[in-house]
Amino acid sequence: MPAEALLTIENLRISASGRPVIEGVSLEIRAGEMLGLVGESGCGKSVTALSIMRLLAEPPMRIDGGSIRYDGQDILALDEHALEKLRGDRIAMIFQEPMTSLNPVFTVGDQISEVVLLHRDVSRQVADARAVELLTRVGIPAPAAAMTRYPHQLSGGQRQRVMIAMALACDPSLLVADEPTTALDVTVQAQILDLIDDLRRETGMAVLLITHDLGVVSQYCDRVAVMYGGRVVEQAPADELFAHPRHRYTEALLATIPASNPPGTRLPAISGTVPPPGKRPNGCTFHPRCHANVARCSVDMPDLVGEAHSIRCWNPAS
Amino acid sequence: MSLLELDNLSKTYPGGVRAVSEVSLSIEAGEVLGVVGESGCGKSTLGRTLLRLIEPSGGSIHFAGRDLTKLSRHDMKAVRRDLQVIFQDPFGSLNPRHTVGYIIAEPLVVHHVGDRQARAKRVAELLNIVGLPEDAASRYPHEFSGGQRQRIAIARALALEPKLLVADEAVSALDVSIQSQIINLIAELRQKMNLAILFISHDLSVIRHVSDRIAVMYLGRIVEIGPTETIMTAPKHPYTQALLSAVPRPGVARVDRVVLKGELPDPANPPAGCAFHTRCPKVMDICHTKRPVLAAPGGTLAGDVACHLYP
Ligand SMILES: Nc1ncnc2c1ncn2[C@@H]1O[C@H](COP(=O)(O)OP(=O)(O)OP(=O)(O)O)[C@@H](O)[C@H]1O
Numbered sequence: 001m002p003a004e005a006l007l008t009i010e011n012l013r014i015s016a017s018g019r020p021v022i023e024g025v026s027l028e029i030r031a032g033e034m035l036g037l038v039g040e041s042g043c044g045k046s047v048t049a050l051s052i053m054r055l056l057a058e059p060p061m062r063i064d065g066g067s068i069r070y071d072g073q074d075i076l077a078l079d080e081h082a083l084e085k086l087r088g089d090r091i092a093m094i095f096q097e098p099m100t101s102l103n104p105v106f107t108v109g110d111q112i113s114e115v116v117l118l119h120r121d122v123s124r125q126v127a128d129a130r131a132v133e134l135l136t137r138v139g140i141p142a143p144a145a146a147m148t149r150y151p152h153q154l155s156g157g158q159r160q161r162v163m164i165a166m167a168l169a170c171d172p173s174l175l176v177a178d179e180p181t182t183a184l185d186v187t188v189q190a191q192i193l194d195l196i197d198d199l200r201r202e203t204g205m206a207v208l209l210i211t212h213d214l215g216v217v218s219q220y221c222d223r224v225a226v227m228y229g230g231r232v233v234e235q236a237p238a239d240e241l242f243a244h245p246r247h248r249y250t251e252a253l254l255a256t257i258p259a260s261n262p263p264g265t266r267l268p269a270i271s272g273t274v275p276p277p278g279k280r281p282n283g284c285t286f287h288p289r290c291h292a293n294v295a296r297c298s299v300d301m302p303d304l305v306g307e308a309h310s311i312r313c314w315n316p317a318s
Numbered sequence: 319m320s321l322l323e324l325d326n327l328s329k330t331y332p333g334g335v336r337a338v339s340e341v342s343l344s345i346e347a348g349e350v351l352g353v354v355g356e357s358g359c360g361k362s363t364l365g366r367t368l369l370r371l372i373e374p375s376g377g378s379i380h381f382a383g384r385d386l387t388k389l390s391r392h393d394m395k396a397v398r399r400d401l402q403v404i405f406q407d408p409f410g411s412l413n414p415r416h417t418v419g420y421i422i423a424e425p426l427v428v429h430h431v432g433d434r435q436a437r438a439k440r441v442a443e444l445l446n447i448v449g450l451p452e453d454a455a456s457r458y459p460h461e462f463s464g465g466q467r468q469r470i471a472i473a474r475a476l477a478l479e480p481k482l483l484v485a486d487e488a489v490s491a492l493d494v495s496i497q498s499q500i501i502n503l504i505a506e507l508r509q510k511m512n513l514a515i516l517f518i519s520h521d522l523s524v525i526r527h528v529s530d531r532i533a534v535m536y537l538g539r540i541v542e543i544g545p546t547e548t549i550m551t552a553p554k555h556p557y558t559q560a561l562l563s564a565v566p567r568p569g570v571a572r573v574d575r576v577v578l579k580g581e582l583p584d585p586a587n588p589p590a591g592c593a594f595h596t597r598c599p600k601v602m603d604i605c606h607t608k609r610p611v612l613a614a615p616g617g618t619l620a621g622d623v624a625c626h627l628y629p
Pocket residue numbers: 016017021039040041042043044045046047048057060061212276277
């Protein structure tokens with residue numbers, strides 16, 4: 001394996017009010033890499049993302065074990081002061097709904113300059129100039145005029161661009177993007193994802209892209225981690241994963257989407273539903289829905305095995 | 319004569335947003351017409367207006383030969399049996415205080431169909447059709463998952479054996495693995511009941527999968543309509559082309575795509591001429607002033623496009 005990863009999560013375990021939510025997640029992201037984290041609602045994508053920045057609501061959430069290492073530092077051992085420095089400065093995050101993360105009573109310019117001032121020892125003028133530069137970079141038309149606008153005066157796509165500008169204010173080396181385009185139309189989604197992709201290519205920043213859209217992942221990500229029921233069940237280079245899914249859940253998920261099937265044909269459906277935390281079955285969490293399960297699947301949870309292409313499965317697709 | 323024929327249907331909301339402008343189209347019995355377009359283009363307004371859940375501002379709606387816009391409230395109620403709708407959020411449309419059995423039977427009660435016993439039998443039958451256990455009848459909506467709630471909404475919509483179903487983002491809120499179950503169910507029911515469906519979705523891959531024909535909307539108007547394969551493989555309108563190419567698909571490189579500049583203009587103030595001209599990569603002088611129209615409003619079998627590139 002090449003040089004040490006920028007971010008390494010190992011065997012992370014998190015519970016909510018005593019119920020296990022994340023049950024042993026391991027992930028790695030290298031500088032300049034875009035890693036896609038996919039999975040259905042409730043599998044633990046957002047909780048994993050929030051834990052990287054230690055932004056979980058603790059309590060009811062609790063980190064029960066495992067480690068998160070960023071650039072050699074143990075994030076779980078840092079105090080609030082050190083974390084504050086890390087957030088925004090080295091690791092930045094954008095969310096699905098930019099309206100709730102922007103402050104409605106301050107102008108766009110004020111909010112971006114504020115972030116710059118918080119992390120850099122510069123004058124207000126320099127911070128404002130930097131804000132205009134950032135707005136230009138993320139493709140806001142007439143950036144100087146946009147500085148004086150309030151969030152509600154912008155469209156959804158423009159607000160997401162402003163969020164990205166704020167996230168980039170201090171040249172983070174890791175961007176965590178949690179469903180950054182789910183609320184946007186496809187044509188605007190394409191603009192925003194292209195922008196994130198261009199920026200990481202220019203700056204070498206690493207990106208953790210969380211989405212439930214397999215098309216997005218295949219188009220933009222270098223590697224993909226598939227989550228089910230609080231665990232990573234498969235992790236592989238994107239091309240490899242889409243060409244040769246091995247875990248039975250990934251295989252079924254890819255087979256079931258309309259894009260994989262001739263129009264009008266019956267879709268190969270996955271029976272049943274995703275079990276919520278607290279009701280996850282023993283053994284492989286997917287076993288009640290798996291068409292390939294073998295005796296051991298309902299008893300023992302398989303380990304994540306393999307290097308470049310790893311899976312947790314007793315009876316993988318060949 | 320088609321099952322449904324819309325002629326120049328328009329809806330302007332108080333405040334001046336022209337959500338639907340002069341839409342003409344037809345749906346045959348048993349046909350699925352997909353309606354696709356970006357947020358705010360008027361898909362839901364079109365669906366609700368043709369059901370007269372909201373009153374049109376102009377145009378006509380012929381359903382099974384009768385102009386719905388001319389019907390009295392009383393006559394409309396009778397026609398409603400044949401027109402049903404399911405929405406994106408099944409939870410919002412199911413009364414949490416009623417049992418699932420009551421929710422499904424309610425349309426039967428409203429239309430005085432059958433006695434208590436006959437209705438209970440029909441509920442059991444419907445639960446079976448949509449793949450829910452019979453004991454679901456005595457339980458409440460919150461006890462069910464999202465996909466199961468959508469099944470309940472479908473059972474209710476089918477109770478009166480309608481001829482036309484408007485499905486407004488009916489699978490959009492569901493997880494991928496559940497989405498496919500519901501898409502299969504809808505396709506199956508359509509076959510069994512010869513049900514016509516206006517299938518509204520912003521998801522092109524879903525629309526492609528379920529529709530016989532597709533109508534593409536932009537700022538309240540249909541800009542292109544045609545058979546599914548024609549629209550998907552040989553789209554003519556620059557907006558349809560951009561929409562298709564914006565959908566990320568495995569194996570398609572970024573460089574091969576048309577990415578639109580800018581965003582949807584304010585629907586209260588649509589641009590003059592062709593409403594798409596502010597974002598169109600092929601815009602010409604004439605597009606700024608003259609609005610392109612469909613050659614054969616209502617749609618020909620081969621397909622139709624409103625764009626000056628195809629005079
Ligand atoms: N603050 C909280 N308190 C209690 N439980 C929580 C909290 N946040 C998340 N959970 C639970 O943790 C599980 C994982 O949630 P998470 O938000 O990570 O899912 P997700 O994969 O991001 O799903 P989605 O695709 O819907 O965003 C869920 O079952 C959720 O109910």
